[in-house]
Amino acid sequence: MSASPTVPHKMPRLELSTLLTKTLRAIVLPFFGAAIFLLLWEVTSSKIQTSLGQFPGPGQVVKQVHGLYLEFRDDQERAAAFYVRQDQRIADARAADPNYAPEYRTYAGKPTFVKQIFTSLKTVFTGFILASLIAIPLGIAIGLSANLYAAINPLIQLFKPISPLAWLPLVTIVVSAVYTNSDGIPKSYITSAITVMLCCLWPTLLNTAVGVTSVSTDLINVSRVLCLNWTQHVRSIVLPSSVPMIFAGLRLSLGIAWMVLIAAEMLAQNPGLGKFVWDEFQNGSSESLGRIMVAIFTIGVIGYLLDLLMLTLQRSVAWDKQAIVR
Amino acid sequence: MKTLLELTQVGIEFKTPKGSFKALENVNLKIGTGEFVSLIGHSGCGKSTVLNIVAGLLKATTGGVVLEGREVNEPGPERAVVFQNHSLLPWLTAYENVELAVRQIFRGKKTRAEMKDWIEHNLTLVHMDHAMHKRPGEISGGMKQRVGIARALAMEPKVLLLDEPFGALDALTRAHMQDSLMEIQSDLKNTVIMITHDVDEAVLLSDRIVMMTNGPAATIGEILTVDLPRPRDRLALADDSAYNHLRHEVLRFLYEKQRKVDDFTPRSSAAKPPAQIVEPKAESVHAGEADAAPQSVVEQPQEKVA
Numbered sequence: 001m002s003a004s005p006t007v008p009h010k011m012p013r014l015e016l017s018t019l020l021t022k023t024l025r026a027i028v029l030p031f032f033g034a035a036i037f038l039l040l041w042e043v044t045s046s047k048i049q050t051s052l053g054q055f056p057g058p059g060q061v062v063k064q065v066h067g068l069y070l071e072f073r074d075d076q077e078r079a080a081a082f083y084v085r086q087d088q089r090i091a092d093a094r095a096a097d098p099n100y101a102p103e104y105r106t107y108a109g110k111p112t113f114v115k116q117i118f119t120s121l122k123t124v125f126t127g128f129i130l131a132s133l134i135a136i137p138l139g140i141a142i143g144l145s146a147n148l149y150a151a152i153n154p155l156i157q158l159f160k161p162i163s164p165l166a167w168l169p170l171v172t173i174v175v176s177a178v179y180t181n182s183d184g185i186p187k188s189y190i191t192s193a194i195t196v197m198l199c200c201l202w203p204t205l206l207n208t209a210v211g212v213t214s215v216s217t218d219l220i221n222v223s224r225v226l227c228l229n230w231t232q233h234v235r236s237i238v239l240p241s242s243v244p245m246i247f248a249g250l251r252l253s254l255g256i257a258w259m260v261l262i263a264a265e266m267l268a269q270n271p272g273l274g275k276f277v278w279d280e281f282q283n284g285s286s287e288s289l290g291r292i293m294v295a296i297f298t299i300g301v302i303g304y305l306l307d308l309l310m311l312t313l314q315r316s317v318a319w320d321k322q323a324i325v326r
Numbered sequence: 327m328k329t330l331l332e333l334t335q336v337g338i339e340f341k342t343p344k345g346s347f348k349a350l351e352n353v354n355l356k357i358g359t360g361e362f363v364s365l366i367g368h369s370g371c372g373k374s375t376v377l378n379i380v381a382g383l384l385k386a387t388t389g390g391v392v393l394e395g396r397e398v399n400e401p402g403p404e405r406a407v408v409f410q411n412h413s414l415l416p417w418l419t420a421y422e423n424v425e426l427a428v429r430q431i432f433r434g435k436k437t438r439a440e441m442k443d444w445i446e447h448n449l450t451l452v453h454m455d456h457a458m459h460k461r462p463g464e465i466s467g468g469m470k471q472r473v474g475i476a477r478a479l480a481m482e483p484k485v486l487l488l489d490e491p492f493g494a495l496d497a498l499t500r501a502h503m504q505d506s507l508m509e510i511q512s513d514l515k516n517t518v519i520m521i522t523h524d525v526d527e528a529v530l531l532s533d534r535i536v537m538m539t540n541g542p543a544a545t546i547g548e549i550l551t552v553d554l555p556r557p558r559d560r561l562a563l564a565d566d567s568a569y570n571h572l573r574h575e576v577l578r579f580l581y582e583k584q585r586k587v588d589d590f591t592p593r594s595s596a597a598k599p600p601a602q603i604v605e606p607k608a609e610s611v612h613a614g615e616a617d618a619a620p621q622s623v624v625e626q627p628q629e630k631v632a
Binding site: 216218219221222224225226227228232236237240241243319320 | 382383400402403405407411416417426427430461
């Protein structure tokens with residue numbers, strides 16, 4: 001066999017092998033990882049006996065997912081029935097008295113798991129957006145001024161490591177004292193959002209400051225030669241140049257916000273996933289542990305999706321397409 | 327020829343943790359309108375510092391720079407700079423990069439349509455009209471530098487400052503860029519100061535070559551007038567004796583008179599004296615030539631060169 005016929009064959013074979021490696025990496029290996037995890041989980045859980053019965057294995061968790069889904073469907077049906085009854089009642093009253101002023105009520109059932117997920121998402125985004133509104137402008141300011149940075153940096157370092165659980169009692173008391181309008185937005189929601197804000201402020205703040213200070217000297221010189229004024233300098237040089245760093249900070253912040261939220265909701269009794277876990281813990285039925293496990297996986301999946309969202313955003317705003325963002 | 331730019335007794339000291347460091351001393355130079363002047367010297371000799379002082383990005387400790395009778399105190403678009411590593415805003419396209427400068431300088435003086443024409447005109451001048459809407463990350467190093475030049479030209483500067491504009495490019499691209507620059511220069515007749523460490527580039531492009539001594543306290547060592555007729559053709563010049571003589575002059579200055587002392591050995595004081603001896607001569611050379619260079623270059627009889 002001469003060498004020449006083997007050469008054309010080599011190319012497709014190489015492609016095939018890379019394709020195989022890729023499939024292996026993307027599908028087969030994660031599948032194996034998951035399988036091993038499930039096996040270990042099943043084996044371990046069967047050996048743990050608790051006061052609430054056996055520790056739930058994968059099968060038990062799947063059953064609870066189904067149970068929670070059924071509860072959600074029942075609740076939706078009940079809500080639909082409630083609105084049908086309400087409309088009927090108002091129509092009847094109108095028929096009897098044309099001047100009847102109808103009073104519409106919203107359905108107030110026990111919050112279901114799905115509703116709690118949405119409450120959690122709303123709370124986390126409120127806290128995260130509040131934090132970003134403070135952290136980005138402040139970060140730009142301390143990035144531009146070394147004096148301001150020197151003044152504020154010790155405070156940042158002091159407040160950064162504080163746990164949400166330490167903030168929460170203070171925030172709760174202050175919110176109760178300041179916010180007295182009890183019919184509007186629930187206090188627990190405000191308390192949770194503010195706690196989230198206090199904890200997820202820091203990565204965005206520091207990253208923005210670093211992004212602003214690390215604007216290349218060349219670009220600053222361009223700005224000086226063009227005699228850009230302060231606003232133009234910030235808008236056309238500083239901000240775009242630090243956008244990748246700002247978004248890296250925002251992504252870290254949202255991750256922290258989601259972690260903090262669960263703890264905050266537990267203690268503040270905000271009707272989200274944190275409260276769900278707490279209520280199940282207090283409830284102590286034989287199904288509780290399984291339902292908590294469902295909540296844990298939900299928290300993980302949503303956290304992952306939030307991170308994915310931020311990663312997509314981060315990639316879409318990055319002007320340096322060569323930079324590896326992961 | 328009228329003197330456009332004048333450097334008088336320019337010197338600069340930098341504060342370092344080890345005390346002050348005198349980078350430049352007694353730099354005197356007059357540059358006429360339309361003249362192309364190169365600054366050449368070993369790396370670290372303060373060429374870029376001179377350029378940054380003219381640009382206004384650095385402030386001279388002693389002496390000063392006067393442009394058209396006004397002292398230079400701060401950066402400004404009438405002294406546009408082309409930086410060595412292009413300095414384009416990476417998030418903007420080539421067009422938008424030039425637009426940033428044009429909008430800033432011609433605000434209220436040009437209409438939106440006129441600005442668009444002007445931006446496109448300058449990008450066409452540097453042969454970048456085909457890739458106007460690409461970002462710096464999508465074009466080659468040479469193309470980025472072309473956009474940088476277009477941006478500077480679009481500012482209609484009184485003096486164009488080029489800080490080793492082709493230093494980061496490969497030899498072939500560099501030659502191509504030099505030809506482009508000569509072509510643009512023959513049309514626009516800008517006043518240019520260019521930093522370079524490439525001897526061929528200096529001789530090919532310049533009307534005068536300012537050779538700097540080694541630092542610390544670097545200054546102008548010699549000034550060489552390049553009286554080769556324009557347009558200059560690099561192939562024809564390769565065998566030209568006048569060209570080779572000029573090239574030789576620059577090389578002799580750099581490698582005999584200003585031999586770079588190895589950075590790892592302590593600077594011997596023996597390496598310095600030639601600079602001091604040359605200095606007064608340099609003064610007398612530039613004083614007379616500043617007013618005569620470019621026009622006489624064009625009318626220079628061929629036989630005098632050959």
